[in-house]
Amino acid sequence: MKRPQHAPTLPPPIARAQTLYEAGKFRESLAQADKAEKLLGRQAEIRYWQAAAYLGLHDTIRAGEVIDQALREFPEHTRLMALGGAIAMRNGDHARARAWLERCIELAPGQIHGWINYGALLAELREYAGARDAAQKALALDPHEPVAYANYASALKETGEMDAAIVALRRAVQLSPRDAAIRANLLFVMLFDQATTAQDLLREAKAFGRQLAPLLRPQPARPQRPGAPIRLGLLSNDLLRHACAYFILPLLANLDRSRVEVVALSLNPVSDHVTDKIRLNANRFVPLAGMSREQLIDTVRAEQLDVLMDLGGHTGNSPLQHMAHGLAPVQMTWLGYPGSTGMEAIRYRISDWTCDPAGFESHYTETLLRAPQVSYVYAPLVQDPLSVYAPKYRVRETPALRNGFVTFGSCNNLGKITARTLALWAAVLARCPGSRLLLELREIDQESVRAPLLARLAQAGIDPQRVTCVPRASANQYLTYHDIDIVLDTAPLTGGTTTCDALWMGVPVVTLAGNAYHARISATFLKALGLDGLICADKDAYVDAAATLAGDVDGLNALRLGIRQRFEQSPVADGAGFARWLETELAALVDPRGLRGPAPAAQHDGMFFAGAWHGMGEIVVAIAGLLEAGRFGETRSLLENLSAKWSKHWLVPYVLAEMEYRGGNKEAAIDLLMESVGLRAYHVPLYRLLSARMDECGYDKTVLADFLQQQFGMSLDYLGQQAVPTVFDVLGIEVVPAQPSATTTEHAPA
Structure with missing residues (x-):
């Protein structure tokens, strides 16, 4: 986004507002603009510097109010439109920003600020080809404009042209070394450059930190709070x-x-x-x-x-x-x-x-x-949290068994597909004849994004005919991994969330661990799952690891079918363990001498939401009551809250099974009951209920009979002699016989 531009020759009162703004004295600039308005009446240039001053003060709401009024008064003023587009974008109103900026460049195609802000907007909307073109038009108007270079670099980064992006951004820094936003962009883009070392990042970060360090305003004294959280x-x-x-x-x-x-x-x-x-x-x-x-x-x-x-x-x-x-x-x-x-x-x-x-x-x-183990804990984040129990999100056999060839894949951002990444992938594909590469990427269905990528793949020695490009879509979240046998990680900036996505879906990830944090993120997740053999120190090890996995499809399938269990039992999924560690660290930093007194009683068996702590007994009784009353919408809401703490909990698929059963979908109910049994072994009421539901649908119970015999020494006939459990039986809620005055329930541990 471009800052407000110089105005034409202005009357002295307005010129002083501009001068104060350019000196970074935004509050004084605003006061001077208000004074100019009293002297000269309402003018477009006065409105402009009022809005600009509010923007400089980061008061984007007030800036938006001023610019809205200004454009009602002066609807054809293109400098107001350019500034208004920037302010609307900051306030999240992309439709208004687009309307103003497109009108601006239509009326004044030679005005650089309209093109700069329009390019920034298109980049935020992920229309990268348009963003690049807008930046180029701005640079044609002024080849020494640093913000235009920064915008051009951002568009190049998002289309995978990282080397050119870094060149453009370094030029922007050269032109405006004290621009904090440009320096921050450089720090981010440096992560993608294979020549960047940790010391390079530190040196640039220190320079950036010095620019941000103001004279600190004194902090008010904090009251002592003994024993407080x-x-x-x-x-x-x-x-x-x-x-x-x-x-x-x-x-x-x-x-x-x-x-x-x-x-x-x-x-x-x-x-x-x-x-x-x-x-x-x-x-x-x-x-x-x-x-x-x-x-x-x-x-x-x-x-x-x-x-x-x-x-x-x-x-x-x-x-x-x-x-x-x-x-x-x-x-x-x-x-x-x-x-x-x-x-x-x-x-x-x-x-x-x-x-x-x-x-x-x-x-x-x-x-x-x-x-001690991981610095992040992960939970899958699908649009409907309860759908993680749906069959479409379950791990499936490796696709090579049905395809007859191995599919390597990546679902990372295009910017991470650097020259080093392409060299790694090319070596793997050369080592594994007949294999294919699947890439899930944003905007890859746009020719302006796909064509440069395919050209870079070919230049790296990867035949585009071996590559399948899949546009990223929220409806397909996680599902693309059903078509990938092995994920090939990016370098130097590795996957993070995407690595966890892949592992949760059972797909092994081969990574190259470098000498800086950003080159080792995937490694921390793989190590936590005991998959150290997929953490590689150099290119040869990376290629060997990928080729070894691809060369044994049966072994690959066995590994795949066990990865989710590893994941869910690993520190990566242990939110409680990470939280306990962090609580202890915070206590040591805040109260190193223990002056606040002993830690309060722990609250672990339950959840905090909507401003209050809810114990597990209270939650279970509430679920039972809602379920019995047929209030399924409220039941689902409560289960979603439960899923925020436990991404997988036996109670959730059990209750979902009950709702499906009562809705007449008995097959789905049995499927969910099986999921619940898998999450809570040795809970006999669940087995009895599953057996009864399978009888209703005429299912073969041989596997269930074998399991009961092996795990409990219990025959299916003996299980069948037990009464079919009620909701209260399964949830461990003891129903107290009704008294003349009241009926109550008590909850046994679930």
């Missing part, structure tokens, strides 16, 4: 359907609220169903979008946080620009960016011993807090 703030632009949410939600759902209270602080004006889940699982949810910098600082400080955690790093609308002001006594970074912030204001970084082995401390300005 730690107040943890999560500051992010990504508290919505975003790759980070797969790791944020399981942590939130498992934090013990008697030890840690969570305040979710959202910088994004956009929200969705994932935002709603985060809001339910936080103690407080505070929207910050549209606030001025001073308002934001005051709002966050008013939360009286003990710890503030950055979840964005050098990406997008970064929390770091605000945390530079010191918003909490302890500030740390986690999750969003795989490298150092370079900032003195950020004291700690959460990591683990695989991503950051001994000796990597020199890569950071922060002190590393290393989790």
Whole structure:
């Protein structure tokens, strides 16, 4: 997004507003613009600098109000349109931004700011070919415009042309070395460059950190709170359907609220169903979008946080620009960016011993807090959380058994398909004749995206005829992995969320582990699953590992069918374990001398949502009551809350089975009961219910009979002599006989 441009020759009162704006004195600029309005009346240029000043103060809501009014008064003023498009985009109103910017470039095709902001908008809308063209038009108007180079670089990155993107972005930095947004973009794009070392990232991060470091405003004194939970703030632009949410939600759902209270602080004006889940699982949810910098600082400080955690790093609308002001006594970074912030204001970084082995401390300005096994915990995030129990998400046999050839694949972003990645893939395909490569990518159905990729594949020695390109679509989330035998990881920037997606779906991932955090993310997940043999130190090992898997399809199939169980029993899926570790670390940082007293009683057997703690006994009784009353919509909502903490829990498929059965779908009910039995072994009422339902449908029960005999020494005939259990029997709820005055129930441990 381009900053406001110079205006034509202006009357002195307006010119002073412009001068103050360009000096970064936004509040003074606004006051001067207001004064000019009193002297000169309403003019387009005065409105322009009023809106620009509000934007400089990060008060995008007020900036939007001013620009809306201005364009009603001066509807053909193209500079107002260009600025309005930028403001509307910041406020998440893409339709209005597009309308204003397209009108701007139609009326004034020679105005560079319209093209720059239009390109930024198209990039945000993932229309990368249009974004690239808009940036090129801006550069044709001014070949020394740094923001146009930065936009051009972003569009190139998203279409996989990483080498050209880095050249363009370095040119932007050369032209405007003090532009913080451009420097942040460079820090992100450097992750994709195979020549980048951890020290390169650190050096650039430190330079960026120095630019962000202002004179810190004094913090108000915090009251002592003996025995009170730690107040943890999560500051992010990504508290919505975003790759980070797969790791944020399981942590939130498992934090013990008697030890840690969570305040979710959202910088994004956009929200969705994932935002709603985060809001339910936080103690407080505070929207910050549209606030001025001073308002934001005051709002966050008013939360009286003990710890503030950055979840964005050098990406997008970064929390770091605000945390530079010191918003909490302890500030740390986690999750969003795989490298150092370079900032003195950020004291700690959460990591683990695989991503950051001994000796990597020199890569950071922060002190590393290393989790013993993994620094992320993952839960699958499908549109309907309860559908994870559906047959379409179950692991299937490796597709080579039906295809007669092995399919390698990748579902990462196009920007990660670097020259090094293509060289690795080409070597694997050359080693495995007859194999194919499947790529699931955004916008790959657009010729402007597909053609350059296929050309790069051919240049790397990969025959495009061996490549299948699949457009990414939310309806196909996870399902593409049913058509991939082996995932080939990217380098130097590895998969993260996508690696977990693949492993959860049973697909092995071969990765090249490098010498910096961003080159080792997949390695931490593979090691946690005991798949160390797929973590490779060099190209030869990478090719050997992939070829070995491909050369034994039966062995590959056996591995595939066991990976999900490994995953669900591994630290990667242990939200409770990671939460307990983090609680202990936070306590040591906030209260190193134990002055707050002993930790409160633990709250583990239950869930926190909608502002309150709900014990498991209460939840089970509520589910039983809703189920018996036929209130299935409310039952599903409660099960979704349960799934936020436990991505797989026997209670969920059991209750879903009951709802399917009562709806007349007996086959689906049996399928879900089998899933429930698999998640809760040795629960005899479930076996008895399954046996009865199978009898109703005339199913062969030989496998069930063998299992009962092996596991319990129990015959199917003996099981059949037991009464068919009720919902209360299965849930362990003891129904107390009715008394003259009342009827009550008690819950036995579920």
